[in-house]
Amino acid sequence: MGGKEYRGLNHTWLGFFILLALLGLLILPGIGSLSVNVWVGSVATGLCFALVALGVFITFRVLNFPDLTIDGSFPLGASIAATLISSGFDAYLSLPVAFAGGALAGVATALIAIKLKIHSLLASILTTTALITVNLRVMGRSNIPLLNEATVFTPFIEPVRGVLNQLGGENLVRLSNNVLAILLTGAVVLLVKLLFDAFMQTEIGLALRATGANPQMIRAYGTDTQKTIVLGLALSNGLVGLSGALFAQYQGFADVNMGLGLIIAGLAAVIVGETLFRPRSISGATAAVVLGMIVYRIAIAAALNIKIPLPEGEVFRIGTQDIKLATALIVLLALGVTQVQKRNEG
Amino acid sequence: MLRIEGLKKVFNPGRVNEVTALRGVNLHLPANQFVTLIGSNGSGKTTLFNCIAGVYSPTAGRIRIDGEDVTTWAEYKRAALIGRVFQDPLLGSADTMTIAENLTLALLRSRSLGLRKGVTRERRKLFQSILEPLMLDLEHRLDTRVALLSGGQRQALTLLMASLTRPKILLLDEYTAALDPTTAKRIIDITRKIVTEQEITTLMITHNMRLALEHGDRMLMMDRGEIVLDLDAQQKNDMTIESLLAQFARVRGEPIHDDEILLASD
Numbered sequence: 245m246g247g248k249e250y251r252g253l254n255h256t257w258l259g260f261f262i263l264l265a266l267l268g269l270l271i272l273p274g275i276g277s278l279s280v281n282v283w284v285g286s287v288a289t290g291l292c293f294a295l296v297a298l299g300v301f302i303t304f305r306v307l308n309f310p311d312l313t314i315d316g317s318f319p320l321g322a323s324i325a326a327t328l329i330s331s332g333f334d335a336y337l338s339l340p341v342a343f344a345g346g347a348l349a350g351v352a353t354a355l356i357a358i359k360l361k362i363h364s365l366l367a368s369i370l371t372t373t374a375l376i377t378v379n380l381r382v383m384g385r386s387n388i389p390l391l392n393e394a395t396v397f398t399p400f401i402e403p404v405r406g407v408l409n410q411l412g413g414e415n416l417v418r419l420s421n422n423v424l425a426i427l428l429t430g431a432v433v434l435l436v437k438l439l440f441d442a443f444m445q446t447e448i449g450l451a452l453r454a455t456g457a458n459p460q461m462i463r464a465y466g467t468d469t470q471k472t473i474v475l476g477l478a479l480s481n482g483l484v485g486l487s488g489a490l491f492a493q494y495q496g497f498a499d500v501n502m503g504l505g506l507i508i509a510g511l512a513a514v515i516v517g518e519t520l521f522r523p524r525s526i527s528g529a530t531a532a533v534v535l536g537m538i539v540y541r542i543a544i545a546a547a548l549n550i551k552i553p554l555p556e557g558e559v560f561r562i563g564t565q566d567i568k569l570a571t572a573l574i575v576l577l578a579l580g581v582t583q584v585q586k587r588n589e590g
Numbered sequence: 591m592l593r594i595e596g597l598k599k600v601f602n603p604g605r606v607n608e609v610t611a612l613r614g615v616n617l618h619l620p621a622n623q624f625v626t627l628i629g630s631n632g633s634g635k636t637t638l639f640n641c642i643a644g645v646y647s648p649t650a651g652r653i654r655i656d657g658e659d660v661t662t663w664a665e666y667k668r669a670a671l672i673g674r675v676f677q678d679p680l681l682g683s684a685d686t687m688t689i690a691e692n693l694t695l696a697l698l699r700s701r702s703l704g705l706r707k708g709v710t711r712e713r714r715k716l717f718q719s720i721l722e723p724l725m726l727d728l729e730h731r732l733d734t735r736v737a738l739l740s741g742g743q744r745q746a747l748t749l750l751m752a753s754l755t756r757p758k759i760l761l762l763d764e765y766t767a768a769l770d771p772t773t774a775k776r777i778i779d780i781t782r783k784i785v786t787e788q789e790i791t792t793l794m795i796t797h798n799m800r801l802a803l804e805h806g807d808r809m810l811m812m813d814r815g816e817i818v819l820d821l822d823a824q825q826k827n828d829m830t831i832e833s834l835l836a837q838f839a840r841v842r843g844e845p846i847h848d849d850e851i852l853l854a855s856d
Binding site for chain 1: 643670681682683686706
């Protein structure tokens with residue numbers, strides 16, 4: 245009697261090659277002409293979004309409880325951070341508050357799904373819809389610029405500029421914003437990843453994982469799975485809220501629409517990470533999804549650089565408007581390949 | 591140890607698909623008894639287990655475990671008192687987690703979980719010492735994911751997990767039915783060893799009449815939501831499969847048509 249395999253996608257070479265080919269198709273035509281700043285910027289953006297990938301990993305993989313709330317908890321974290329900062333609060337205070345806001349959104353979805361027995365996807369769409377109003381009310385308008393405010397990055401920008409100037413002069417100083425973002429968000433992501441890995445090995449962490457793997461069994465051992473689901477969704481959306489707060493400060497504004505379709509980007513990162521790095525453990529998997537998000541952002545940056553010459557001297561360019569379609573196709577293909585393989589095996 | 595009075599369970603009451611699964615079950619299991627329970631499909635055996643374990647709340651009746659009325663307790667709250675092993679080896683453990691992690695969860699049964707490390711060195715030592723005498727070759731594979739074990743190994747692990755914290759009652763629901771005969775015998779031997787050593791009151795559902803007669807101190811037979819036969823050790827020893835089939839036909843008022851039970855009898 246063979247057991248079920250690790251619940252990751254595409255742990256076969258076929259899936260690996262298809263994904264590699266697809267990423268190659270997006271990356272290769274454009275990657276050669278990428279400027280250094282775009283490279284560094286992609287890594288910085290990827291790190292800002294890495295906690296989104298971790299959040300998706302928690303709900304979709306660990307807890308096996310598909311949750312779309314992140315489309316709302318990401319702009320919620322951004323709104324909270326932008327509002328606090330523009331009202332004169334310390335930027336570092338915005339991070340835990342954004343985490344708490346996101347966590348509350350996750351709790352709301354979990355309670356709707358559990359107590360009213362509404363499907364998790366519908367419950368999360370309900371929360372996300374409600375959050376649009378919440379976000380608008382928090383900000384008082386649809387976006388808040390942060391360009392002239394003191395963000396979490398501000399205290400470090402001068403030292404980073406100085407060091408880069410010493411190392412390579414003007415050329416490197418131009419990169420200082422992105423380099424700083426990589427250092428600071430990288431540190432936050434690393435810290436969160438290590439804490440999360442350790443948490444997964446604690447007694448509560450084990451119960452959380454068992455809730456996703458076999459809820460019937462873990463109830464029989466005395467765990468209230470309703471509580472573990474609430475905890476898991478709070479953690480997931482808290483991290484996404486934190487991610488929103490970081491990204492708003494990196495890009496210099498918060499916008500009510502910045503979470504649109506984010507769940508698919510998060511899924512894409514999880515799939516890319518799992519497929520490329522084939523993790524065998526929880527700590528490997530968290531590293532893989534973080535790296536998956538960075539690869540995904542580089543792929544997007546490269547795709548945006550593709551220029552296809554058309555007759556009569558015109559040039560077709562992939563624009564930002566095309567990214568959602570491309571992302572949806574990556575996820576669709578990855579899921580599709582898995583299903584076809586299952587059918588062939590079965 | 592277990593006292594059940596007037597237990598009734600009706601599914602979908604008042605609807606066209608209303609089913610009465612249990613129609614007034616009375617049962618008293620003294621401590622340390624090993625009881626086998628047979629009955630055809632739909633006789634209510636598994637519903638009885640689900641009511642005892644708290645998966646279903648009964649329509650009427652009371653359930654007491656070790657003197658405590660648990661009738662209204664939620665499943666996870668009763669968990670401290672009850673160990674359960676299902677027919678499907680996949681149901682008893684978390685397949686994406688390791689042997690040590692599964693055993694840790696079983697060890698922590700109904701204790702409040704904390705942010706302490708789950709799989710500690712002392713716990714690993716404990717698991718090794720428990721696994722070694724079972725000779726399943728699992729004691730050196732504590733960090734193997736359960737998905738990689740065979741059905742027999744998984745069922746043995748489930749049994750170990752279910753009995754690890756000495757529950758008041760162990761419920762075995764056709765737990766060897768999916769295994770080959772040699773493995774099944776091995777698992778039952780391990781079960782006898784564990785429940786005797788740990789003095790756990792055990793209730794075992796089986797379709798196999800021989801199994802029901804060979805094992806245990808007492809045998810129950812269920813039919814159409816009622817316990818229709820209750821044999822003590824002496825009566826059970828005097829019973830053959832043929833006389834059991836005749837008894838069954840008599841209480842039912844008709845011969846058995848259940849293929850599974852007939853096939854399992856030889």
